[in-house]
Amino acid sequence: MSDSTTQNRLLTPFNVVAGAIVIIGLILTFIRFTKGIGSVTNLNNNYPWGIWIGFDLMCGVALAAGGYVTSSAVYLFGMRKFHAAVRPAILTGFLGYLFVIIALFYDLGRPYRLPYPFAVSPGPTSMLFEVGLCVALYFHVLLLEFFPAVLEWLGLAKFRNMIHKLTIGLTIFGVVLSTLHQSSLGALFLIAPSKLHPLWYSQYIAVYFFVSSIAAGLSMVIFEGFLSHRYMHDKMDDVHLEETKEIPYSFGKAASLVLFAYFSIKIIGLIADNNWHYLTTPYGYWFLVEMLGFVALPGMLYAVGSRERNYTLIKIASVLAILGIVLNRLNVSVICFNWKLPLAQKYIPSLNEVGISVFMITCIILTYRFIANRMPVLYEHPDYKDSEH
Amino acid sequence: MSISRRKFIGWFGAASGALLVSGKARASGKEFKGFPKSNGVLHDTALCVGCRTCESACNKENKLGKPDKPFTDLTVLKEKRRTTNDAYTVVNKFETKKGVLFAKKQCNHCLEPACASVCFVKAFKKDKTGAVTYDADVCVGCRYCMVACPFDVPTYEYDDPFTPEVKKCTLCKPRIDAGKLPACVEGCPKDALIFGERKKLLKIARKRIEKHPERYEDHIYGEKEMGGTSWLYLSPAKFEEIDMREDLGSKSTPELTHGALAVVPMVVGLWPAFLTGMYAMTKRRQKIALDEKNEAVKVATETTKATADEALKEALKKAESAKEKAIDSAVKKALEEAKKSEDTEEEE
Numbered sequence: 001m002s003d004s005t006t007q008n009r010l011l012t013p014f015n016v017v018a019g020a021i022v023i024i025g026l027i028l029t030f031i032r033f034t035k036g037i038g039s040v041t042n043l044n045n046n047y048p049w050g051i052w053i054g055f056d057l058m059c060g061v062a063l064a065a066g067g068y069v070t071s072s073a074v075y076l077f078g079m080r081k082f083h084a085a086v087r088p089a090i091l092t093g094f095l096g097y098l099f100v101i102i103a104l105f106y107d108l109g110r111p112y113r114l115p116y117p118f119a120v121s122p123g124p125t126s127m128l129f130e131v132g133l134c135v136a137l138y139f140h141v142l143l144l145e146f147f148p149a150v151l152e153w154l155g156l157a158k159f160r161n162m163i164h165k166l167t168i169g170l171t172i173f174g175v176v177l178s179t180l181h182q183s184s185l186g187a188l189f190l191i192a193p194s195k196l197h198p199l200w201y202s203q204y205i206a207v208y209f210f211v212s213s214i215a216a217g218l219s220m221v222i223f224e225g226f227l228s229h230r231y232m233h234d235k236m237d238d239v240h241l242e243e244t245k246e247i248p249y250s251f252g253k254a255a256s257l258v259l260f261a262y263f264s265i266k267i268i269g270l271i272a273d274n275n276w277h278y279l280t281t282p283y284g285y286w287f288l289v290e291m292l293g294f295v296a297l298p299g300m301l302y303a304v305g306s307r308e309r310n311y312t313l314i315k316i317a318s319v320l321a322i323l324g325i326v327l328n329r330l331n332v333s334v335i336c337f338n339w340k341l342p343l344a345q346k347y348i349p350s351l352n353e354v355g356i357s358v359f360m361i362t363c364i365i366l367t368y369r370f371i372a373n374r375m376p377v378l379y380e381h382p383d384y385k386d387s388e389h
Numbered sequence: 390m391s392i393s394r395r396k397f398i399g400w401f402g403a404a405s406g407a408l409l410v411s412g413k414a415r416a417s418g419k420e421f422k423g424f425p426k427s428n429g430v431l432h433d434t435a436l437c438v439g440c441r442t443c444e445s446a447c448n449k450e451n452k453l454g455k456p457d458k459p460f461t462d463l464t465v466l467k468e469k470r471r472t473t474n475d476a477y478t479v480v481n482k483f484e485t486k487k488g489v490l491f492a493k494k495q496c497n498h499c500l501e502p503a504c505a506s507v508c509f510v511k512a513f514k515k516d517k518t519g520a521v522t523y524d525a526d527v528c529v530g531c532r533y534c535m536v537a538c539p540f541d542v543p544t545y546e547y548d549d550p551f552t553p554e555v556k557k558c559t560l561c562k563p564r565i566d567a568g569k570l571p572a573c574v575e576g577c578p579k580d581a582l583i584f585g586e587r588k589k590l591l592k593i594a595r596k597r598i599e600k601h602p603e604r605y606e607d608h609i610y611g612e613k614e615m616g617g618t619s620w621l622y623l624s625p626a627k628f629e630e631i632d633m634r635e636d637l638g639s640k641s642t643p644e645l646t647h648g649a650l651a652v653v654p655m656v657v658g659l660w661p662a663f664l665t666g667m668y669a670m671t672k673r674r675q676k677i678a679l680d681e682k683n684e685a686v687k688v689a690t691e692t693t694k695a696t697a698d699e700a701l702k703e704a705l706k707k708a709e710s711a712k713e714k715a716i717d718s719a720v721k722k723a724l725e726e727a728k729k730s731e732d733t734e735e736e737e
Contacts, residue, residue, distance in 0.1 A: 038547030045471065045544040048532035076664055078671035109530020109545065109553040117509040121527040127646055128533050129509035130653060168668060176660045180653060187649040191507055191537040194637055206649050 018362050025359025028352050032106055040352040046338055047347035054333035055357050056103035058185060059326045060096050061135070062209070065217030066224070067093020067142055068171075068178040073254075075171045082250070084243035087149055087377045088228065089221050094142040095364050101139065103360050127187045134181035141174045152381040153374060160384075183210040189332055197336035199278050199287040202269040205332075211262045212325055218255040219298075219321040222248050226315055232372055237379035248314045252306040255321060259299030266291060283336060290331060294324025421641070422617070423500040428519035428565065429587035429611075429619035430574060431594055432493055434631060435604055436581035439466055439480055439491035446576030447478045447495075450561060466491070469632065474544050477558040478573055485626035492631040493573070493582070496521060496542045496558035497611060498619035503642035504534035504543060512555075519587065519619040520560035528555060539615050539637050560619070590621055597623060616641025 032040050043050050070089035073079045105111040117123065117132050124130075144163060151160035186209030189196050202208065225244055229236070236244075270276065278284045298320035305313030334347065372378055445460035447453070454475035458465055466482040471494070473479075478495035498521045505513035510527045513534060530553055535543045546553035561571035569575070574584040583590065594609045610622035614637050622633065629635050 032550075034550055036546075036548045036550040036553065039550075041547070043545075043547055045473065045535065046541065048535035048545060072664070076668045076671065078674060080675075109532070109549075110528065110551075111530075113510075113527075113529040116527055116529050121510045121512075123509040123511040125643065125646075125650070126507045126509040126533065127649065128507065128531060130650070132509060172661055172664045172668070175664055176657060179656055179660060184649070184653075187646065188533070188536075190645050190649055191503055191642055192539070193645065194539050194634060195536075203648070206652075 018366060021359055021362045022366075024355055025362070028355050028359065029106070031352075032356070037107070037109065040350065040356070042347055042350040042353065044347065046341060046345060047334070049333055049337075050347055051330070051334065051349045051353055051357055052103055052107040054330050055326070056107075056360055057100055058329035058333050060100040060103065060360075061182065061185060062213045062216045062325050062329060063220050063322065064093045064096025064100070065178065065182065065213040066220040067096075067145070067217070068174045069214055069217030070221055071145065071171045072175050075168055076175070079250070081243060082247055084240040084380075085221060085225070085247055087146075088224060088372070089217075090142060090145045091149070091368065091371060091377055092220065092224055092364075094139075094146050095367055097135065097139045097142060098367075099360050099364050100135070102363075103356075106356055127184050127190070131181050131184045131188065134177045134184065138174060138177040138181065141170050141177060145170050145174065149375045149377055152376050152384060157383065178213070179210060182213040183207065185209050186332070189337075192337075195338055195340075196332065197278075197283050197339040198273060198275050199270070199283060200332050200336050202273065204265060204269045204272075207265065208262070208269070211258065211265065212328060215255050215258045215262060215321055216325040218251045218258065219318040219325075222251050222255070222314060222318040223322060226318070228372070228378060232369075232378060235372060235378040239380055240378050248311055249306045249309055252302040252314045252317065255317070256299050256302035256306065259295055259302065259321065263291065263295050263299060266295070283339060286331070286336075290324065290327050294320055294327055298324060421501055423587060423619075424515070424517040424519070426586055427517055427619065428560075428585065429498070429590050429621055430560075430571065431583045431585075431590040431621045431623070433581050433583075433594075433597070433623045434490050434492045435623060435625050436579050437480070437491040437493065438579055438581075439463065439482055440578065441466075441480055442576045442578060443493060443573035443582065444476065444478055444480060446572040447558070448476070450564070450572035451477060451559070453477070472496075472542055472544055472557070474546055474556045477556065481632065483626070483631045485630040487625040490624065490626055490631055492622070492624070492633070494540075494542075495573070495620070496560070497540050498558075498560050499615055499642075500617040500619065501615075501641035501643055503537040503539060503615070506642045506646065507533045507537040509533070516562060518560070518562055518565050520562040520565070522559065522562060523555055523557065525552075525554040530555075537642065539634070539642075587619055587621070594621055594623055613639040615639075616644075 028040055037043060041050055041052070066089040070082070070085050074082050074086050104114070108114065113120075117129055118136070122129065144166065147163050148160050151157075151163065183206035186205040186207075189201065189205060190203075193201050225247055229244070279288065298317040301313050301317035301320065304310070305317055338346065376384075441460045441463065444456075448456065448460070456475065466480065469481055470476075470479040478493055480491050480493050483490045483492065498515075498519055500515070502513060502515055502521045505511070505515060505521065509531065510529055512524045512528045514522050514524070516522050530545075532545055532555070534555060535541075535545065543555045543557045545555055561569075561573075564571060570584050574582040583593065585593075591609065591612060594612075598605045598607055598609070604625055605623050606625065606627060608624075608628065610624065610628050610633055611618040611620050616639065622628070624631055624633075627635070
């Protein structure tokens with residue numbers, strides 16, 4: 001390990017930056033768990049939820065939707081030609097949820113009581129109970145769905161084949177759980193009509209969150225495909241390269257449909273609540289930026305890109321759509337929350353808070369790279385090439 | 390796996406029984422109007438002089454932290470304050486169309502509290518005394534209660550790394566249990582706070598409005614807001630002017646989430662059937678496609694074979710006839726030649 005080539009390979013600019021972030025993250029972690037939440041965040045009594053919930057949890061869960069979207073497309077809806085996309089999508093989904101749970105440990109006042117809602121004093125009238133239960137179950141579903149890759153890596157064929165038989169059942173259970181908690185994350189805010197701006201508060205907010213999570217999942221698969229083709233090309237086998245060629249266009253077409261459906265149900269909500277007059281206020285302009293720039297525009301680019309088979313357009317659309325989801329989740333949980341509060345009292349995350357969020361993203365990327373470099377994710381294990389799924 | 394019919398019916402019975410029990414609370418459109426004889430406090434802002442005695446009494450009773458400025462310092466009234474970890478109640482000063490008014494803020498002890506509805510460990514409960522209680526022993530610290538509270542009351546100990554708690558007014562439940570008045574009520578020198586049975590307080594409030602319609606707005610705040618609260622308010626000015634929101638509506642908080650929660654079991658019930666159906670259809674389509682492919686291959690092979698056979702036959706036939714012709718012509722030729730030679734022999 002001490003020869004100079006290995007050292008050069010480890011000292012890439014990416015690794016140096018990632019290493020620095022990890023060190024800062026660990027220091028912040030130490031401060032958080034010894035001095036309390038208040039020592040690293042700008043949270044206050046008006047803003048009990050900041051970016052650790054608004055970004056790490058809300059966006060993390062939405063952007064990890066690629067797992068259930070891809071596995072249901074391939075196994076349930078018959079798009080078997082995209083089979084090669086399932087494992088990377090499941091892996092990202094799994095890591096997404098893993099770090100959502102880890103981020104929750106930072107945000108909860110008493111993280112060591114995480115099992116309390118299930119084991120000690122369940123409060124099933126809470127939307128958060130539903131979210132918690134579904135996320136906990138879905139995390140294990142993803143774990144099982146990814147397990148075959150781990151077992152192939154370890155060479156445990158018998159065990160691998162046993163779990164493999166569960167694929168369809170797990171996929172269905174995963175879709176049920178995802179439908180529930182993706183939508184419930186939106187339904188969390190049904191309780192606060194007096195705090196969330198009317199353009200974002202809606203009786204349909206649960207449906208909005210679910211439908212937009214599908215667009216988020218599709219866009220993430222496209223975007224990740226782009227990244228891994230660029231940086232992990234050597235790990236891919238011919239089957240993967242062949243099967244993933246079509247994905248940007250097919251998934252792009254699907255994402256375009258979903259985004260336009262999402263756009264129209266948002267308009268229906270606007271009509272149902274007769275909220276037109278808010279559109280001419282500053283919050284209204286902000287709403288239009290979100291809806292036109294980050295829903296309609298990527299929807300359009302996806303449509304054109306998939307028709308003309310223009311990969312660049314598809315890439316731009318996926319980035320816009322992902323930013324749009326992030327924007328929407330932050331709008332609902334932070335930016336347009338407490339909209340009646342004077343500007344001076346509004347919450348702006350501290351640098352340390354942002355630091356932890358960046359630390360989480362870095363950890364996801366590093367873990368993904370670690371696993372994809374070792375386990376059969378971007379290629380098929382030679383012993384299992386002919387298996388059904 | 391085999392499941393006997395009896396076993397299955399047994400499971401079904403147990404499942405529907407569980408459903409019936411859990412559905413009982415909201416069945417038949419019953420409305421919760423509060424526990425009978427539960428208490429409340431009537432705050433008549435027309436009588437409040439902003440002396441902050443209630444704040445000081447609360448601080449002492451709950452052994453809260455020392456304030457930055459002493460309670461006798463009335464300059465703090467200039468700025469708008471909210472509840473904090475060290476102040477379960479605050480008095481604010483307002484310039485209104487009806488002159489200067491003071492209003493006290495603390496937990497309103499809702500009849501159907503948002504905090505209790507959203508707590509996923511049931512740390513908050515509506516007690517029959519009227520108090521909304523908090524149990525720090527189960528609190529996980531998710532702070533959803535603070536997000537949900539329409540009155541911005543609960544606060545959090547962000548600086549405690551290990552055992553942070555949510556803080557809010559307890560309605561002095563321990564004192565009520567001991568037959569005493571809440572500390573703030575006992576401390577009030579001007580009778581701006583009256584403690585008693587909520588129903589009776591409503592009557593008193595109504596009487597005051599009837600007796601002095603010129604002095605009060607015709608609105609008892611808390612009678613209907615968010616499904617009703619144990620604290621009730623009277624005011625000479627519009628409540629909006631003393632920073633009490635009038636756009637909260639009369640729906641109790643559980644009604645806001647009831648629809649979304651009700652969809653959950655439907656998704657659990659229907660989604661697996663729908664998705665399994667999709668899977669079955671996909672599988673069938675794939676099987677049909679495969680069958681059709683096999684059939685097509687078979688037909689193609691057969692046709693090719695048939696054509697080949699035909700061609701072969703044709704070729705054979707042709708060959709046959711050619712052969713016959715050749716034999717014929719050979720025989721003919723032989724005969725002719727024989728005849729010729731016969732003729733020449735005869736000539737000789």
